[in-house]
Amino acid sequence: MSVAGGEGRGKDGFASALLDWYDDHARILPWRVPPGSDERPDPYRVWLSEVMLQQTTVATVRPRFERFLERWPTVSDLAAAPQEDVLSEWAGLGYYARARNLHACAKVVAEQGWPQTEEGLRALPGLGTYTAAAVAAIALAERAVVIDGNVERVVARIFAIERPVRQAGAEVRAGAAALTPAARPGDYAQAMMDLGAGVCRPKRPDCLLCPVRPFCDAAARGLTEELPVRVPKKPRPVRSGVVYVGVRPDGAVLCERRAENGLYGGMLGLPSSDWKEGGADAGAPVASDWVNVGEVEHGLTHFILKLTVQTARLGDAPSGTFFTDDLSGLPTVFRRCVALASVHAAANDAP
DNA sequence: TATTCGTGGTA
DNA sequence: TTACCAAGAAT
Missing domain, CATH: 1.10.340.30 (Hypothetical protein; domain 2)
Incomplete structure (x- = not known):
């Protein structure tokens, strides 16, 4: 130089x-x-x-x-x-x-x-x-x-x-x-x-x-x-979906293994709808006894997730899913969904 | 080259 | 509160 x-x-x-x-x-x-x-x-x-x-x-x-x-x-x-x-x-x-x-x-x-x-x-x-x-x-x-x-x-x-x-x-x-x-x-x-x-x-x-x-x-x-000069980033779009927190009587939560690639690829996750841009569909519950407990907003690099959280008490797991009482392996966004459902459950259990 | 991948801390 | 951004890689 x-x-x-x-x-x-x-x-x-x-x-x-x-x-x-x-x-x-x-x-x-x-x-x-x-x-x-x-x-x-x-x-x-x-x-x-x-x-x-x-x-x-x-x-x-x-x-x-x-x-x-x-x-x-x-x-x-x-x-x-x-x-x-x-x-x-x-x-x-x-x-x-x-x-x-x-x-x-x-x-x-x-x-x-x-x-x-x-x-x-x-x-x-x-x-x-x-x-x-x-x-x-x-x-x-x-x-x-x-x-x-x-x-x-x-x-x-x-x-x-x-x-x-x-x-x-x-x-x-x-x-x-x-x-x-x-x-x-x-x-x-x-x-x-x-x-x-x-x-x-x-x-x-x-x-x-x-x-x-x-x-x-x-x-x-x-x-x-x-310096350094950086090009300003584009605003992040919003993707919406529904996440289901199914809880067994002993407290274990319904989980599934996610597809190997893509978002949260290979990770443990909660059952959910697709997360789509614009689709503000509150999503009809898969069964009538799923109740809406609120929304989790989670920011990612290129978009913002707005997830409607629904919960229900379950007895058995649909195919491809299983119960676990150890949530430490879940990505943060899913742990937040479980936390929200837990708050709701605690509020309802307290007579 | 531009987009897709998470999360938590900071101003 | 929003915006930025922190020892980037894969496609």
Whole structure:
């Protein structure tokens, strides 16, 4: 990269300054080894953490990572588990294709061992450009160019990329590659994460504490708050449907296993109608003794779900369904439906 | 390239 | 309250 005209220095020394900062300010996280450590972290732990962290906050992942690892300490343990158990353990984390791919990946790795290159990792299910690079850098000490949302934001600011980052992928990659050092690739990648999370934040970046401010074109131009440029998202449509909470006398709830792909694919769910846009049909109850107990509104990435919840006391389960008293394996939206029905039942039971 | 995949926290 | 968004992948 050339020295930006009239904007101070080039980027030589960026990685060194960032790593010096990381040595003193690295977050302590359960899947990490301390900065500068000679030991390489367990690829299994690195991979699991990276998959869990996809579009998911550190605060959410931390306890779930610990619990998951306690249940399946090695990749072979995970590979040997039934898929339903893995999906159940993932419940509440969202993006459930991650759990299906995680299990598929574990089976491959248990059989063949971990690939020793970024390219090899990229061929595994659930490892895209980012995750393959991150695991290669952190677990294999390979000089991989790691680009996640943090790196994208930092690079957009360091080079003052004013085009929408969505369309400036090549420019972001070139910038990230130019900054990435050959030494300490794992520490460098994680340092970029920590910088993005704690200093070079999306809003109100803390430039006064930034170890790489001398290299930052956006700071030099007063553009940090404006970058990166993102295209505004379209408004989310509403999908409506009916969910049925069938309760047995002992309290167990009627469930069914959902289709392998699509929304909540492979997960445990409650019986329900289709969820359609515009179809505000309150949906006639499947039987006369199903009573309406209210509505659950649940926001997803690309639409908003408005679910009418109906409940009834049942004696036996229709084919394809079964009762369970353990709701921990249900995605959040279904747990919310059960919770609403429970409130209704409690109100009715109290004479 | 654009869409489909969840959820919870924050301003 | 809405809007944003957090260590993205698959198609």
